[in-house]
Amino acid sequence: MKRDIEFMLTSNVARNAGATGTARITAGLPAWIATNYHSLGSGTAAGAASSGNGTDAATDATTDNSITEAGIKTVIKEAYESGGDPDVIMCKPDIKQAISDLTQSVSSLRTAADKVAPAHVVAAVDVYVSDFGTFKIQPNRNQARSQDVFILDMDHWAMGVLRDFKTVDLAVTGDSQRQMLVYEAGLMSKNQKSSGYLANVTT
Numbered sequence: 001m002k003r004d005i006e007f008m009l010t011s012n013v014a015r016n017a018g019a020t021g022t023a024r025i026t027a028g029l030p031a032w033i034a035t036n037y038h039s040l041g042s043g044t045a046a047g048a049a050s051s052g053n054g055t056d057a058a059t060d061a062t063t064d065n066s067i068t069e070a071g072i073k074t075v076i077k078e079a080y081e082s083g084g085d086p087d088v089i090m091c092k093p094d095i096k097q098a099i100s101d102l103t104q105s106v107s108s109l110r111t112a113a114d115k116v117a118p119a120h121v122v123a124a125v126d127v128y129v130s131d132f133g134t135f136k137i138q139p140n141r142n143q144a145r146s147q148d149v150f151i152l153d154m155d156h157w158a159m160g161v162l163r164d165f166k167t168v169d170l171a172v173t174g175d176s177q178r179q180m181l182v183y184e185a186g187l188m189s190k191n192q193k194s195s196g197y198l199a200n201v202t203t
Helices: 002-009 069-081 093-103 112-116
Strands: 037-039 088-091 127-130 133-139 149-152 157-169 179-189 196-199
Touching (some): 002 179, 069 127, 069 149, 088 093, 093 133
Parallel strands (some): 088 133
Antiparallel strands (some): 088 149
């Protein structure tokens, strides 16, 4: 259930207050970030940010394009200029590998110490040091979409819990005993300008 919650929080969906026969829906990250938005997309639609208040989803580009360091740097700079201090780059695992590939090179040189100890080849970038701070690159297997890269200041995001986890007994049918796990919460954006959104990326 927690994995489903994380998938929902990163989905490109707008909020919905709900109605009779319609469940309430919380807005996902793409529907909250408007100010520091940058799209690598192209085609007849290049991509567009949401309004930033959760009422509408971001518009996807017709075509996604390869992740670039320039795109990451652009969003980091915009978030910094807007007053944010983000320190997390969150993306799907395939994009994490693509980011590592942006700057990786393996030397063929070996020292005497290398011959004694087991050889290690480091082929990952886990920390990105920018002009405006140090970022942990966090792969997220439960993130909804591969084309989204979020640059987050986690101090300005929270969960608003309406109904905490609770087990409710349901009616007994014959020998079966049934229970329902109830939880209701929404993503809270305290200041969307503190974070950034790099959209329409691919490996």
